[in-house]
Amino acid sequence: MALATLVLRDVHVPAAPPLWPPAPGWWLVAGVVLLACAVWAAWAWRRKRRLRTWQRWFDAAQAGPGSAQQVAAMSELLRRAARRVEPQADRLQGEAWLRFLDGNKGTAFSQGPGRLLLEGGYRRDVDAGELQAAAEVARARFLELMAGRR
Incomplete structure (x- = not known):
């Protein structure tokens, strides 16, 4: 009886996996990243879009016929926006109202052009430069209040 000799072969390393298509885990990671980007x-x-809408509201209120009406419209919009931050803020009067509008950002209302909100609605004529300065300060504060920032 003849013994059969077995031919042994060397260990073969399998071929490297291809780069495409990626493994299912990479598809999952890509999906999560794309979903996060879409949500952001x-x-x-x-x-x-909300910011542009608020800016249009404020600008539309400034389209009033007279300067006193523009000051009154600014004040009304600021009071409405203030309720978003603090429900009782629209009831403040005088210096307390101006201090609230100042917040902790400075004195643009209590000592600056925003003081026009106190008596500007009752004046017959308001200087155009003074009205413009007050409108810029009021618009910035309006957008902050609408965004919910004190």
Whole structure:
């Protein structure tokens, strides 16, 4: 009886897996990243759209016929926006109202052009430069209050 000799072969390393298509885990990671990017883009788009809407509200209120009406419209919009931050803020009067509008950012209302909100609605004529300066300060504060920032 003849013994059969077995031919042994060397160990073969399998071929490296191809780079494409990726493994299912990489598809999952890519999906999560794309979903996160889409959610962030939608959030940013909505935020920008809301900001533009608030800016249009304020600008439309400034289209009044007289300067006294413009000051009254600014004050009304600021009071409405203040309720978003503090429900009792729209009931403040005089210096307390101006201090609230100042917040902790400075004195643009209590000592600056924003003082026009106190008596500007009762004046017959308001200087155009003074009205413009007050409108810029009021617009910035209006947008902050609408965004919910004190």
